[in-house]
Amino acid sequence: MKENKDMANINDVAKLANVSKGTVSNVFSNKRPISDEVKDRVFKASKQLGYTPNHIARSLVTKKTMTIGLKIPYSKNLTLSSFHTNLITGVISEAAKRNYRVLIDTIAQDDVGIPHLTTDPIDGVIILDPKQNDERISFLQELNTPFVVIGKPQNLNVNEAVPYVDNNNEEMVFEVTNSLLQKGHEHILFLNAPETMTVSHDRKAGFVGAFERNNLPYRNEDNHFEPSIYDDPNKYGYETVYEKFNQENGTPYTAMIVDTDKVALGALRALRELNINVPNDVSLIALSDDLVLSHDTDPQLTTVDLAASSLGAESVKLLFRNMEGESERLNHRVIVPAKLNERASVVNRSNEKH
Amino acid sequence: MKENKDMANINDVAKLANVSKGTVSNVFSNKRPISDEVKDRVFKASKQLGYTPNHIARSLVTKKTMTIGLKIPYSKNLTLSSFHTNLITGVISEAAKRNYRVLIDTIAQDDVGIPHLTTDPIDGVIILDPKQNDERISFLQELNTPFVVIGKPQNLNVNEAVPYVDNNNEEMVFEVTNSLLQKGHEHILFLNAPETMTVSHDRKAGFVGAFERNNLPYRNEDNHFEPSIYDDPNKYGYETVYEKFNQENGTPYTAMIVDTDKVALGALRALRELNINVPNDVSLIALSDDLVLSHDTDPQLTTVDLAASSLGAESVKLLFRNMEGESERLNHRVIVPAKLNERASVVNRSNEKH
DNA sequence: TTGTACGCGTTATCAA
DNA sequence: TTGATAACGCGTACAA
Numbered sequence: 001m002k003e004n005k006d007m008a009n010i011n012d013v014a015k016l017a018n019v020s021k022g023t024v025s026n027v028f029s030n031k032r033p034i035s036d037e038v039k040d041r042v043f044k045a046s047k048q049l050g051y052t053p054n055h056i057a058r059s060l061v062t063k064k065t066m067t068i069g070l071k072i073p074y075s076k077n078l079t080l081s082s083f084h085t086n087l088i089t090g091v092i093s094e095a096a097k098r099n100y101r102v103l104i105d106t107i108a109q110d111d112v113g114i115p116h117l118t119t120d121p122i123d124g125v126i127i128l129d130p131k132q133n134d135e136r137i138s139f140l141q142e143l144n145t146p147f148v149v150i151g152k153p154q155n156l157n158v159n160e161a162v163p164y165v166d167n168n169n170e171e172m173v174f175e176v177t178n179s180l181l182q183k184g185h186e187h188i189l190f191l192n193a194p195e196t197m198t199v200s201h202d203r204k205a206g207f208v209g210a211f212e213r214n215n216l217p218y219r220n221e222d223n224h225f226e227p228s229i230y231d232d233p234n235k236y237g238y239e240t241v242y243e244k245f246n247q248e249n250g251t252p253y254t255a256m257i258v259d260t261d262k263v264a265l266g267a268l269r270a271l272r273e274l275n276i277n278v279p280n281d282v283s284l285i286a287l288s289d290d291l292v293l294s295h296d297t298d299p300q301l302t303t304v305d306l307a308a309s310s311l312g313a314e315s316v317k318l319l320f321r322n323m324e325g326e327s328e329r330l331n332h333r334v335i336v337p338a339k340l341n342e343r344a345s346v347v348n349r350s351n352e353k354h
Numbered sequence: 355m356k357e358n359k360d361m362a363n364i365n366d367v368a369k370l371a372n373v374s375k376g377t378v379s380n381v382f383s384n385k386r387p388i389s390d391e392v393k394d395r396v397f398k399a400s401k402q403l404g405y406t407p408n409h410i411a412r413s414l415v416t417k418k419t420m421t422i423g424l425k426i427p428y429s430k431n432l433t434l435s436s437f438h439t440n441l442i443t444g445v446i447s448e449a450a451k452r453n454y455r456v457l458i459d460t461i462a463q464d465d466v467g468i469p470h471l472t473t474d475p476i477d478g479v480i481i482l483d484p485k486q487n488d489e490r491i492s493f494l495q496e497l498n499t500p501f502v503v504i505g506k507p508q509n510l511n512v513n514e515a516v517p518y519v520d521n522n523n524e525e526m527v528f529e530v531t532n533s534l535l536q537k538g539h540e541h542i543l544f545l546n547a548p549e550t551m552t553v554s555h556d557r558k559a560g561f562v563g564a565f566e567r568n569n570l571p572y573r574n575e576d577n578h579f580e581p582s583i584y585d586d587p588n589k590y591g592y593e594t595v596y597e598k599f600n601q602e603n604g605t606p607y608t609a610m611i612v613d614t615d616k617v618a619l620g621a622l623r624a625l626r627e628l629n630i631n632v633p634n635d636v637s638l639i640a641l642s643d644d645l646v647l648s649h650d651t652d653p654q655l656t657t658v659d660l661a662a663s664s665l666g667a668e669s670v671k672l673l674f675r676n677m678e679g680e681s682e683r684l685n686h687r688v689i690v691p692a693k694l695n696e697r698a699s700v701v702n703r704s705n706e707k708h
Numbered sequence: 709t710t711g712t713a714c715g716c717g718t719t720a721t722c723a724a
Numbered sequence: 725t726t727g728a729t730a731a732c733g734c735g736t737a738c739a740a
Contacts, residue, residue: 007473007498010717020728025718028471035726050496055472056419057716059410060733065475067457078447085439092460093432103421103457106446117382118409119361121419121475142404144361298652364735374710379736392709411734415715 008049017045028053059121068095068319069103069125071136076231078106082261082290083308084128087150090312091126098320115139124319126150126312130164130198137162146322148315154198161332163322165315167306169199172338173206174213176257176285176304179340181214184349185255185283188222191240191267193259195225203287207257226259233259237266245274251281254349261288264301279347287338299344310336362403371399382407413475422449422673423457423479425490430585432460436615436644437662438482441504444666445480452674469493478673480504480666484518484552491516500676502669508552515686517676519669521660523553526692527560528567530611530639530658533694535568538703539609539637542576545594545621547613549579557641561611580613587613591620599628605635608703615642618655633701641692653698664690 014024019038026032027042034042045051059065070091072084080088092102103122113135124146127136130153140147141160149164173190180188190207193200204223211218224244230236237258245251258264264286271278278284278299288303314334368375373392380386381396388396399405413419424445426438434442446456457476467489478500481490484507494501495514503518527544534542544561547554558577565572578598584590591612599605612618618640625632632638632653642657668688 009715021717022719022729023727026727029718031719032727033725038726052470052497053472054716055475056410056413057733058472058718059475060414060716060735061718063733065410067475078443078450080439080443082436082439085434085436088442088458089432089434092458096432096460101457101459103455104442104446105455106450116406118407118412121409121413121421143406363733375735376711376737377709380709383736385736386709388709408734412736414717414734415736417715 008046008051009054010051012049013042013045013051016049017041025053065121065123066099067101067103067122068316069105069120069122071125071127072104072106073109073112073129074106075109079231081233083288083306086289086308087128087312090309090314091316092312093309094313094316098316100316112136119143119145124148124323126315126319130154131196132198146319148319148322150311150315152198152202163318163332165311165318165334165336166199167311167338168335169202169338170206170209172287172304173203173257174210175206176287176340177207177210178213180255180257180283180285180346181210181216182350183283183346186216187253188255188257189244189253190223191237191256191258191263192223192225194228196228200225233262234266234269237263237268238270239266241267241270242274245271245276245282251276253282255283255285255346257285257287259287261286261290261301261303264288264303265297268297279345283346285346297345302343302346303341305339305341307336307338362400362405363408364405366403367396367399367405370403371395379407419475419477420453421455421457421476422670423459423474423476425479425481426458426460427463427466427483428460429463429582433585435587437642437660440643440662441482441666444663444668445670446666447663448667448670452670454670466490473497474499478502478677480669480673484508485550486552500673502673502676504665504669506552506556517672517686519665519672519688519690520553521665521692522689523556523692524560524563526658527557527611527641528564529560530641530694531561531564532567534609534611534637534639534700535564535570536704537637537700540570541607542609542611543598543607544577545591545610545612545617546577546579548582550582554579587616588620588623591617591622592624593620595621595624596628599625599630599636605630607636609637609639609700611639611641613641615640615644615655615657618642618657619651622651633699637700639700651699656697656700657695659693659695661690661692 010021010024014021017024019042023034023038024042027034027039070088088104095102103120105120112131122145125140126148128150130137130149130151132154134153137147137149137153147163149162150166151164152166152169153162153164177188190204192203207223208218224240226236244253256267258267264284267284268278271282276282284301286301286303287306288301289306289308314336318334364375364378368378371378373396377388377392378396381388381393424442442458449456457474459474466485476499479494480502482504484491484503484505486508488507491503491507501517503516504520505518506520506523507516507518531542544558546557561577562572578594580590598607610621612621618638621638622632625636630636638655640655640657641660642655643660643662668690672688
């Protein structure tokens with residue numbers, strides 16, 4: 001009965017079971033066949049001593065931790081959106097299929113550029129919210145740590161292909177914008193993500209492209225990047241809409257595309273206060289991931305489902321391909337298509353008797 | 355230029371900088387003062403070789419991983435609710451304050467009883483959703499791993515005090531029920547959590563207690579435990595309400611308390627289809643954590659905020675007190691009060707002209 | 709500061 | 725085939 005004593009180790013078990021260290025090791029790792037009789041002795045001794053193989057010592061020699069990292073940057077306080085939640089779920093579930101677990105590591109935006117003082121106890125890492133010339137990417141390449149980016153990396157200083165998983169952002173916003181233009185909306189406001197995020201440029205390209213395709217004039221102020229001052233997306237939606245729509249001479253836009261579900265909620269609130277009806281006065285589409293939420297707004301929100309869970313799962317798959325060293329021959333890029341869910345917040349103006 | 359070679363280790367650096375291993379170690383860990391000149395040599399050599407201290411080797415000797423585990427059981431597929439999300443946020447943020455990170459470990463409900471084959475590379479662990487006689491608790495005690503339970507553990511086979519963090523569930527449901535009774539609701543339906551979860555019994559006690567206090571009859575069918583068949587809480591709310599309220603002779607209840615926000619959404623949907631108005635026909639209160647959601651239902655939902663983020667943060671604080679060995683003298687129990695947010699989904703029947 | 713034992717498994721290599 | 729032996733991985737800590 002060694003109670004408060006330190007845990008038993010492999011030597012104690014070997015001694016008690018009258019076998020060697022190596023045999024105990026093989027019993028637990030199944031690397032070599034062991035006779036049932038010996039196995040039994042070892043298990044009995046282990047149970048008696050309360051022995052469990054030490055994960056750390058094992059990792060030291062196998063160089064596997066059975067863990068992948070997930071690096072989530074945050075701006076001021078950590079707040080996980082439903083996009084994050086779904087993405088994390090996808091990562092965890094896919095990792096679990098391979099008996100891997102997920103180490104969540106949050107970093108303040110300001111610290112993104114600072115290298116870690118020690119290597120992480122992980123076999124690979126998924127990084128979120130890549131910024132232009134994101135220094136995390138060069139660090140990881142130096143350390144030779146397998147990694148995958150969620151979102152489109154734009155590192156000009158890196159010549160190798162960076163593996164990443166992303167939505168078809170340009171195409172997705174093109175399609176959404178195009179469908180609005182086809183429905184007779186000529187003035188569309190886009191509340192885009194912050195300019196520092198690479199995704200915002202793809203989306204802007206799709207937005208502008210749709211106007212060009214339809215031979216309609218695009219004005220630069222129609223694309224509105226989120227200013228960095230906001231840490232509350234709801235507030236961003238509310239204040240921006242209030243500012244843009246609080247005008248004497250009618251509503252300047254007949255449709256809006258907004259970055260996230262939370263921005264949409266803020267926008268809805270502002271429009272309600274301004275007595276602007278959705279969808280009759282203004283149609284609204286959110287690039288969103290919270291399907292529960294969108295069903296329970298009034299009106300039900302037309303959204304683009306970003307399939308965050310798939311993004312997470314695909315990033316794990318790609319990461320494992322990298323970890324297995326197949327990276328050279330494989331696609332470095334996985335595109336997860338977004339899906340338009342049409343609900344009640346969009347109206348067709350062509351049919352209207354305006 | 356050792357590129358594809360293995361990473362440099364402490365010996366390589368020591369050799370190149372012309373110092374001993376120990377000195378290099380101290381330069382990185384700051385355990386002993388080192389002259390600036392030597393420090394500089396070491397840093398230069400490290401940079402040249404791309405050396406970073408190996409976290410695993412360090413853990414092996416310090417016996418610290420700077421990581422805490424978070425064990426989340428799931429029933430069928432892993433789905434993280436907003437309660438989980440907030441809780442995780444609280445855990446991560448509080449851990450980050452101490453330079454700790456969080457290893458998320460999900461376990462299928464069915465596997466809760468199966469011991470792990472190796473010790474986890476963590477310094478302590480937080481476990482969620484304790485069940486009656488949860489075997490994880492005895493395992494952790496055997497392994498001497500510091501742990502904290504979120505929710506009330508009920509292990510009859512364990513005599514020691516189990517440290518846990520919980521809401522004041524009995525009191526909270528008592529208050530909520532009491533306030534409804536005071537408002538003239540005599541028939542209240544409680545869609546409780548599954549009977550297997552310890553929390554459901556505390557809540558039932560508060561529910562029943564409020565009837566007793568008000569000298570009103572409590573009927574056993576008024577407390578409805580969630581059957582284990584559901585893995586979708588929305589469906590649970592929808593189907594149960596449909597079944598209970600789809601009757602010829604008027605609505606059998608004038609008020610409902612439901613377990614989570616998602617159950618509330620399902621309940622709202624069913625009531626809408628049954629043409630039962632909330633709150634005029636039936637008042638509704640959700641034991642919920644999603645403040646965004648509750649603002650955007652129609653009507654806005656009266657909820658009890660479970661303060662999941664605080665639950666997470668407090669559990670980390672308690673865990674650290676345990677890890678520092680102070681457990682003997684300290685409180686093993688932290689209660690995080692829930693907070694009633696009154697909104698539009700509850701009506702006062704005493705004032706009505708019924 | 710330096711040298712060196714140490715922690716705890718794994719994995720050749722060798723022996724039976 | 726199975727079992728035993730010894731070297732190894734990578735820092736830390738303590739005596740010299």
